[in-house]
Amino acid sequence: MKVLFLLYLSFSNEFLSIKFQRMQVARFFTLLLVQVIGLYAYAFQDTSIKKAVSEKNIRFIPYPGFADAHSTWGSIGYNPATNNIYVGVTNHADNVGFYEYDPARDQMQLHGFIKDLGFLRPFQWQGKIHSKIVVGPKGEMYFSTDGGESREEYLMNHPHGYAGGFFMKWNPIEKRLTNLGMGMQYESIKDLEVDTATGLIYAVSYPQVHFLVYDPAKNQLHDAGRLGSSHVPRVLFTDRWGNCYYVDWRQRLVKYEKSTRKLVFAKQSLPAFPGTPGNSIVTGITAYAKDPTKNVIYLVTYGAKLVAFYPQENGIGRWEDLGGVFEMAKGQEWKPYVPNLNVGLNGKLYYLIGGHGNYVRKDKTVLVEFDPQERRHNVLYEFPIGVLTEATGSDIRDSEGNLYFAGRLRPNRTEYGSVPFLVKFNPQKEVK
Amino acid sequence: MKSQLLFLCFQIGLFVIPGRIDAQYTFFKPTGSFAIETSLENTDELRMPMYRNAMHSLAVSGDFILGGTMAEKGLTPLLFTISLSGRKLTTIQELEEVVPGQLSISTGFSPMGKGNLFYAGTMPQPGSMGGGHIIQVHVDGQGKIQVKDIGVPVAGEGIFAMTLNPQRNEVYGIAYPSGRFFTYQLKTGKSELFNETVPSQKDTATFHSFALKPDDYLCRALVVDNQGRVYGSKAINKLFRFDPVTKKITVLKDELPFVWGREVMGRIDAWVKMPDGTIYGSNAADGQLFRLNTAKQTVVNLGKPIMMPRLMCMAPGKNGMLYGVAGAAPGYAHLFSYHPEKGFRDLGNPEFKMVAPGIEQGIAWRGFQISSMAASPDGKYIVMGENEALSQLLVFPAEDLP
Numbered sequence: 001m002k003v004l005f006l007l008y009l010s011f012s013n014e015f016l017s018i019k020f021q022r023m024q025v026a027r028f029f030t031l032l033l034v035q036v037i038g039l040y041a042y043a044f045q046d047t048s049i050k051k052a053v054s055e056k057n058i059r060f061i062p063y064p065g066f067a068d069a070h071s072t073w074g075s076i077g078y079n080p081a082t083n084n085i086y087v088g089v090t091n092h093a094d095n096v097g098f099y100e101y102d103p104a105r106d107q108m109q110l111h112g113f114i115k116d117l118g119f120l121r122p123f124q125w126q127g128k129i130h131s132k133i134v135v136g137p138k139g140e141m142y143f144s145t146d147g148g149e150s151r152e153e154y155l156m157n158h159p160h161g162y163a164g165g166f167f168m169k170w171n172p173i174e175k176r177l178t179n180l181g182m183g184m185q186y187e188s189i190k191d192l193e194v195d196t197a198t199g200l201i202y203a204v205s206y207p208q209v210h211f212l213v214y215d216p217a218k219n220q221l222h223d224a225g226r227l228g229s230s231h232v233p234r235v236l237f238t239d240r241w242g243n244c245y246y247v248d249w250r251q252r253l254v255k256y257e258k259s260t261r262k263l264v265f266a267k268q269s270l271p272a273f274p275g276t277p278g279n280s281i282v283t284g285i286t287a288y289a290k291d292p293t294k295n296v297i298y299l300v301t302y303g304a305k306l307v308a309f310y311p312q313e314n315g316i317g318r319w320e321d322l323g324g325v326f327e328m329a330k331g332q333e334w335k336p337y338v339p340n341l342n343v344g345l346n347g348k349l350y351y352l353i354g355g356h357g358n359y360v361r362k363d364k365t366v367l368v369e370f371d372p373q374e375r376r377h378n379v380l381y382e383f384p385i386g387v388l389t390e391a392t393g394s395d396i397r398d399s400e401g402n403l404y405f406a407g408r409l410r411p412n413r414t415e416y417g418s419v420p421f422l423v424k425f426n427p428q429k430e431v432k
Numbered sequence: 433m434k435s436q437l438l439f440l441c442f443q444i445g446l447f448v449i450p451g452r453i454d455a456q457y458t459f460f461k462p463t464g465s466f467a468i469e470t471s472l473e474n475t476d477e478l479r480m481p482m483y484r485n486a487m488h489s490l491a492v493s494g495d496f497i498l499g500g501t502m503a504e505k506g507l508t509p510l511l512f513t514i515s516l517s518g519r520k521l522t523t524i525q526e527l528e529e530v531v532p533g534q535l536s537i538s539t540g541f542s543p544m545g546k547g548n549l550f551y552a553g554t555m556p557q558p559g560s561m562g563g564g565h566i567i568q569v570h571v572d573g574q575g576k577i578q579v580k581d582i583g584v585p586v587a588g589e590g591i592f593a594m595t596l597n598p599q600r601n602e603v604y605g606i607a608y609p610s611g612r613f614f615t616y617q618l619k620t621g622k623s624e625l626f627n628e629t630v631p632s633q634k635d636t637a638t639f640h641s642f643a644l645k646p647d648d649y650l651c652r653a654l655v656v657d658n659q660g661r662v663y664g665s666k667a668i669n670k671l672f673r674f675d676p677v678t679k680k681i682t683v684l685k686d687e688l689p690f691v692w693g694r695e696v697m698g699r700i701d702a703w704v705k706m707p708d709g710t711i712y713g714s715n716a717a718d719g720q721l722f723r724l725n726t727a728k729q730t731v732v733n734l735g736k737p738i739m740m741p742r743l744m745c746m747a748p749g750k751n752g753m754l755y756g757v758a759g760a761a762p763g764y765a766h767l768f769s770y771h772p773e774k775g776f777r778d779l780g781n782p783e784f785k786m787v788a789p790g791i792e793q794g795i796a797w798r799g800f801q802i803s804s805m806a807a808s809p810d811g812k813y814i815v816m817g818e819n820e821a822l823s824q825l826l827v828f829p830a831e832d833l834p
Contacts, residue, residue, distance in 0.1 A: 184762065185762035186762055186763060207764075207798075207800070208764065208800045208801075224821065225482070225483070225820060225821020225822065226800070226801075226820045226821055226822060227821075227822070229786075229795050229796060229797055229798065230459075230783055230795075230796040230797060230798035231796075248472075248473075248822075249791075249795055249797075250472075250790060250791060252474075263473070263482070264474075265473040265474040266474070267474050267475070269790065275793075276793070277793060278785075278791065278793050278794050278795035278796060279795070279796060281791065281793070281795060282795050282796070
């Protein structure tokens with residue numbers, strides 16, 4: 001299935017119909033060759049992996065109509081009102097496609113590109129959607145845009161500098177995108193959250209790590225100031241009362257407390273393994289998944305710790321250290337990279353380890369099941385990194401218990417030639 | 433065998449694809465640099481609380497760095513000391529305990545000679561009827577701070593910029609929001625006001641059309657030359673000189689260096705007086721550095737270290753080197769150096785290692801908004817204060833250049 005999908009991507013007429021520059025053509029065929037050789041080799045591999053789930057539990061779903069689609073970041077979300085999945089796919093330069101996947105009809109639809117849907121001028125280019133795509137009070141979907149790091153910072157304050165990032169709202173009934181304006185001038189918005197009761201938007205900026213609170217009903221933006229160090233933590237999350245959480249540079253939870261409209265700082269840092277480097281500490285949380293039946297929010301940190309967080313309406317709440325994301329040698333426990341997390345209908349956690357050159361098994365991305373009760377890991381599946389290199393996404397589960405990740409493969413380890421696709425996975429049954 | 437061969441092809445493929453050169457930039461982090469955590473919420477460590485720690489004034493006295501902060505509206509500012517050798521915050525002093533109703537200590541600290549006695553001016557809370565105060569700050573050998581309220585030089589007005597001539601025991605300042613220049617005799621407590629620096633009605637109309645308020649156009653700093661003359665800026669894009677002997681204000685023929693069409697935003701952002709008496713100034717509007725020739729009363733435009741506006745603070749380095757911070761919100765800071773023979777170097781964002789209890793492994797602290805700077809009296813260190821909701825202090829050794 002995966003081979004077919006990749007061949008589809010490689011040979012699609014739309015892909016070949018694009019008039020690439022000479023270098024792009026050369027790059028394309030080189031990448032194609034590598035993909036074909038790699039996959040052919042993979043098909044002949046004699047792996048001794050005992051698969052706990054079969055390939056029938058996993059599907060890779062392509063994004064149609066975007067020839068130079070490159071990657072997805074945290075840009076995935078679920079709308080319980082429609083039971084659909086939304087994904088922002090970027091060419092990692094200046095074009096972002098907005099997709100909706102309907103599980104009932106097994107249909108992936110490209111609604112259009114942000115620059116057109118959001119009425120952006122060319123000087124308002126957006127490098128990507130880095131934020132989650134989260135549901136609002138009336139079933140609308142919210143996300144924010146990002147300049148794309150290096151390009152943004154090189155050009156900031158320049159006549160051709162970065163214009164953005166923007167808050168955006170998608171109306172799924174009218175299929176209409178509304179541009180809600182910018183956060184801070186020249187700053188990307190790495191992530192956002194929405195209070196589903198009030199519509200209040202929470203966001204964090206890049207690179208200056210400012211925590212923003214925006215009330216679209218009143219068009220009031222409050223900049224609560226800088227909370228982070230040199231590397232911006234990428235993940236915000238909310239609890240059932242609509243309070244929003246982030247971390248400071250000590251990896252302490254920082255809560256925007258809705259009732260007091262103030263920031264509340266945890267006194268203690270979230271757990272970390274001894275020897276976790278400072279750059280992992282300052283980056284905080286990489287993904288979360290909520291299990292509302294137990295009033296628990298599971299967190300995974302950049303230092304590879306799993307944490308069960310029990311929020312409370314006022315004050316910080318408590319947390320429990322669940323251990324590492326993978327069995328590692330002593331001193332290496334902090335190394336696995338897990339920018340995704342889902343919780344199944346069975347209450348178990350599922351995540352993919354790998355990406356950004358960091359793998360727990362040589363050149364393999366692994367799908368792990370973690371039982372929070374037993375605190376036991378189980379490797380369900382191994383993907384060669386030429387098939388699935390990394391995945392993002394927090395808490396994306398449809399009504400059938402299917403879990404989704406925004407996956408991509410990178411034929412080599414640079415940013416060139418990345419291919420994004422949606423990963424659909426069900427730990428308990430075959431996926432359609 | 434076949435599969436191994438093919439897989440080898442795949443692996444080779446990984447290497448033959450030309451890799452992108454990593455586009456990430458490097459940061460300025462010289463050997464011997466470090467950051468000191470000075471602000472943190474909800475901690476048992478000695479730290480300044482959120483929204484009250486923006487470091488607008490810095491000086492170094494022996495082993496201790498003295499700081500004065502700006503608070504957010506409704507909160508009160510702090511004074512603090514940091515031990516350079518201990519690399520930690522040693523004292524926090526509430527200004528409110530000595531001078532109530534203040535918002536900031538933003539004028540910088542003017543030393544009374546080479547000792548450990550400093551003077552600064554304050555800005556009152558917005559909307560308050562009280563004026564800004566001159567404060568005297570003493571730092572003892574343990575870094576303890578003693579603050580004395582000297583008085584209000586201009587009733588009902590804040591102190592936006594201030595400096596001191598120790599030889600004359602005389603303080604000079606710019607009152608806020610009027611822009612009046614004032615002198616204050618420390619011995620007698622007597623003030624004298626000068627209206628020549630106040631924007632005219634026409635100037636005010638021009639500022640209005642550019643949507644500029646006193647915070648945007650008033651002179652941010654004053655400097656005293658070796659003859660005791662005081663320099664600052666006034667509307668529009670002008671430099672003035674105050675002669676304390678004749679008590680006259682003169683407008684210099686040379687204006688602040690400007691970008692055409694942006695003269696209306698011209699004002700002094702910072703001054704620095706080098707050990708040899710050379711005076712450098714900066715224009716906030718577009719971040720030009722200039723040298724003031726005090727003998728000829730002329731300005732030499734040295735250009736812009738970076739493309740962004742603002743140049744908020746400077747300090748002398750070694751061997752004629754000058755350090756400064758160019759750029760500010762909505763952009764961010766670039767540390768730069770200037771030497772008369774070598775010209776500018778854009779050193780970029782400083783990123784120094786911060787070590788403290790609980791983060792013993794160290795974290796990288798990147799300076800985005802930096803509003804104050806000072807050199808240690810021995811010339812070894814340059815210290816920089818952040819202007820954030822939770823501001824930290826950055827220190828690096830002055831380079832033995834050029």
